[in-house]
Amino acid sequence: MTPLLGASRADATTTWSLHPDRALPPDPAQRALARTILDETARLPIVSMHGHVDAALLADDTPFPDPAALFVTPDHYLVRMLVSQSTSPGPVRDAGVRSVADLGVAPALGAPEGTPPAETDPRAIWRRFCAGWSAFRGTPTRAWMEHVLIEVFEAPVRPSLETSDALYDHLADRLAQPEYRPRALFERFGIEVLATTDGPADTLDAHARLAAAGWGDRVIPTFRPDAFIEPMRADWGDHVDALGVAAGIDTTTYGGYLDALRARRLAFVAAGARATDHGHELLDTTPLSAEEAERAFDCARAGSLDTAGARAFTAHMLFQMAAMSAEDGLVMQIHPGILRDHDGPDARRFGPNIGYDIPIQAEFTRALRPVLEAFGHHPNFRLIAFTVDETAYSRELAPLAGAYPGMRLGAPWWFLDASDAMRRFREATTETAGFRNTSGFVDDTRAFCSISARHDLARRADASYLAKLVGEHRLDLDEAIDAAIDLAYRLPKESYPSPVSSLSPLEAAR
Amino acid sequence: MTPLLGASRADATTTWSLHPDRALPPDPAQRALARTILDETARLPIVSMHGHVDAALLADDTPFPDPAALFVTPDHYLVRMLVSQSTSPGPVRDAGVRSVADLGVAPALGAPEGTPPAETDPRAIWRRFCAGWSAFRGTPTRAWMEHVLIEVFEAPVRPSLETSDALYDHLADRLAQPEYRPRALFERFGIEVLATTDGPADTLDAHARLAAAGWGDRVIPTFRPDAFIEPMRADWGDHVDALGVAAGIDTTTYGGYLDALRARRLAFVAAGARATDHGHELLDTTPLSAEEAERAFDCARAGSLDTAGARAFTAHMLFQMAAMSAEDGLVMQIHPGILRDHDGPDARRFGPNIGYDIPIQAEFTRALRPVLEAFGHHPNFRLIAFTVDETAYSRELAPLAGAYPGMRLGAPWWFLDASDAMRRFREATTETAGFRNTSGFVDDTRAFCSISARHDLARRADASYLAKLVGEHRLDLDEAIDAAIDLAYRLPKESYPSPVSSLSPLEAAR
């Protein structure tokens, strides 16, 4: 189907390289401006305040096993795109991709009979990815992988069916070298601080080991209580029990439950956390009265709370999380509007986060009102809101972030952290919220190797947008450079301040 | 009101011509890239898989009657724009446009007293269009008409009140020549295959005549059952009766109704159809149980199904259509979110499709879930979704098409098939879905003469977008050219494969 591809110049005869002006505007004058701005941010340290790298990776610092385990199997962007081509004529189907299992994703425990066993040959998995390289044209995966393969791993040729084995050997060779172990890459990427995501009942032992190794300020936990505040989940009760064990507090009562959450938040603060993180399908922050909340908690523990009641309790608990943030200073991150496990059958076969998470409409103006009315001007409160529904940018999020001192607008997230989408984000939000009501880029990734590629792309997008403002005489160059430094470095630091200083001595000592 | 217009250079003194670089980016370097890409697609055959040309036009191959009947009266884009200016001071009102009747649109049977009789003088209708030429500035109608008038009909001057009669004579002269008969234009446009839209009870006799003339593979039907699966329509029962007659199957029972639909789908397959087409105001694909469906059908036949029940039955039938597609291989096209006949009084006066169809919000993530969970990985199933609600591009449609192998994202449609809107489509969808999860351009037109103009404009828009990717070093030129050929030619062919091969011999023989 793609005769030209096989004959493509870059595949075969030229050296594969990263263009220094990639993702900058093509017009020469605009490009020169963008480069001038980018020169001031390209080498700034990375402040990565929202992500999903496993802290144990850095605590253990063991080498990455193989190219498939590093690049393909855990990256849902990659896996989704390849599976999306699995019934169409073309190289992906020809390479044998029928389901996520062919890319090494293992069936979940209890998967039904007939669920395909996961491919275990990393070379075969890698080959399938290479065969499907053309499917990623125009996507950020393409940009990130190109950056990582060329810049970090010095890969000599564009992935393709033909180059797959040679590339595999090249990468496997690199992974065996000490410079490619996690901490070495961390240093090489210039990461100043990296936030992980952790459950309230987690022991944070990897973070403790990191602290013992002097890395405590560099890798910090984030408090993510979703499963602990959603009684509609079947395993909510188990989570509440585990919370009690972790906190050493009886969580069979509503009061104990709140105390245990408060205690675990302080344990996270003590371990260096700067923020909490909240992702729910629907957003609502309406509080219940203490009596209503207690009654709902008791019903939920007894298994007799209906769906509407469970949703109201989750909304109430989001309000409580905001109240606790105003107390303990943890920044409250919120990102609603994702329908998890859209493909139920696949989720049951292969486990959660495989059944495709798909955005839905999100509403912020009414949903955040209770929290913003209560804490939006509180000097110790900060809410950072993310969306995958672009329609809220100019309509709701920029007006809110441009008004309430306690709110900032998070960076373009998930499906929106690519070149064109990042441009749309700035164009839709800056005119109402400015730059300083946004919180800087977050990579939100579990793909450790892509962190520097993602921050690089974001800095290029911001430099391009700022170059446009300068080129259109809407901003002077010195201001654009200052704003670029804000976006790349100062704002992520300032948006996620260390909460310790804001605690009273009594609280800090708890 | 528009003194400059009368004095405009192009009207009077210069030759009217099509610029070879129209709709390409103005920057010289970007334009050169776009031209290089466009050069590889401009002369590829047209694969027009979704449209509304009447098959009889090509079966009969009779000459087009006159310029008004060809260009004005049947083109609702044109008619709407002219009517929209009918109460404003200016050339349209001055030219005597008061309602659609002044543009030749006839009152419907049973139109109320006082409904204005349709203008019958084609020269007067054409004059009204020419007088209103400036109203189309910036619209795709302007681009298409310019292309058709200059490229196809060699019109020498820009339309205006002054040039109207000369242009009319010029066009009428051309229409009398054999090179301007439908089949000659079909060849000249380089159309490889053209899909029409047909009701399940249609005899497909025009297609049979085309097949007899050796044109069976070039003009193919599409199965459009909307009126047959919406019990809220007053004429639903009549349609179900007609379906029974066409299929030779008793449709007074739910089982017979399903069998008749299945049989007519196979008749369409035998006549060369590749797809079905479904347009409903609301999108829902939730199936009922067989018992519920049977009960709903019986109530609907008895006239006792309420609106909610009728909607649920339509949703169920969309699920059935998907199930039948997985069986017989017809691609399922779906395009919800249009409120038909918005202006009820005008619809009653002048007939359906006159009262203005206006978009409403459309939801896809939840609405398509039942069908995608059931058939989204089926090797014989393909769903192509269209929208006139751009907000669903990055939020819902690209994430869905970028995940499920059984789904592709249809081209920008209806109000969105213009230069800027087509750019927004690629910018909003490519980063998540790539190119190969889209299905290529569809012209969706009943204006036969505009088909080549529409595909030309779409190829220019895609070349411009791809040139941007190359100019920003996000894609290599060889890949961009390959992607352009995908979009212009390979993807529409591949997205609508012939279903015959997928049928079992037994089914194919039915």
Added chain:
Amino acid sequence: MTPLLGASRADATTTWSLHPDRALPPDPAQRALARTILDETARLPIVSMHGHVDAALLADDTPFPDPAALFVTPDHYLVRMLVSQSTSPGPVRDAGVRSVADLGVAPALGAPEGTPPAETDPRAIWRRFCAGWSAFRGTPTRAWMEHVLIEVFEAPVRPSLETSDALYDHLADRLAQPEYRPRALFERFGIEVLATTDGPADTLDAHARLAAAGWGDRVIPTFRPDAFIEPMRADWGDHVDALGVAAGIDTTTYGGYLDALRARRLAFVAAGARATDHGHELLDTTPLSAEEAERAFDCARAGSLDTAGARAFTAHMLFQMAAMSAEDGLVMQIHPGILRDHDGPDARRFGPNIGYDIPIQAEFTRALRPVLEAFGHHPNFRLIAFTVDETAYSRELAPLAGAYPGMRLGAPWWFLDASDAMRRFREATTETAGFRNTSGFVDDTRAFCSISARHDLARRADASYLAKLVGEHRLDLDEAIDAAIDLAYRLPKESYPSPVSSLSPLEAAR
């Protein structure tokens, strides 16, 4: 936090100036085209048909008091942005901004204990604004203030903490001069006509004084009845009483209420009004029967109408307003989708319009249907719709305005009247509605001094968009110039025609 800012060139060592090509495209060829177009519109008179300047300002023509009272305290764009930075480290917090009170906004009557007293030192308020100058980067406030300060007030340096006092003295000096009194600026700005916004019970005495001074055609009222048709408001009854007094008609009955509204509309017509203006959180125009409406009115007067009933009555009254517009020829402006006083506590402390107004989703297709079906083709009816929800542009508003002769699409409004947003407006609406179904720019401002800056920026945005059409060979230059003149001058005049001529002698004489 911002070391580079202090060292910025423009702050200290260079002259502050307005670039003649500001807000035009950076590409030299495109910029030349945009300039050619802008040259034809830049000096056209300003027709400002929708705004909130107080007519007394021009009737009294007293000098503006001081820079803070002129530029900061009454401008909610400015106040919001500064307050949004009040808990973040940086110059705004350092300058002492804690709440709106620190910017001179006074607590409302009956504000709770502890509400901070308003700052009364204009120099201190001005200093806070200057200290926060960098917060406005990329916003229209930045563009407007730059224009006003440099072009109108000849300010020599960029605002900053350091330059604050010198700038204050410079501005105060200018404000004492006769050339800076309101009428002198009105002439200098080239304003041909300026519409104010007025309540139905207003005496219009400032307009009468203007008329007596020969300014009656230059400053005209607009009829804004929101508070008089929303029974959900606590003060609705008081407004209905005041309406009765103003009209000299008993408004205790529904019939009298309608008659009084009709009479006041005619009084506005007599005073030169061209339009009504309607802003409601939700949009609905469904009429009630006369009996239902009468019953709802009586219940509302008795205080026994529930929320649903009150909303239905408001919808009914919007339909009545449309019916009256078809009678008396006042253009009906509508702009739904704003949740007023989002921050209830701040609204209670500091008064309405301080508690932040935040957009919500707006629906037009169904909501406007009753009015458009009834009056959309009426030769004497015009509806102009505005939105702060961009999603409605291509989906609902352009299709409606591109079909109904009685509807036009209003200019990008409020949060959307900035460079990038105005470009998005044209790109999203022109391809469906063209130019002549839009109504031209409205500044919608109470900041008198910014009027010329806002129209200037809008003309630059339109010139840039039109230059793109010319550069892409989608429009000829003569047409682009003609369209630019339409947008800048002809369309606002034509969209808001004087209704007097359309009244029958009997009506006009009432």
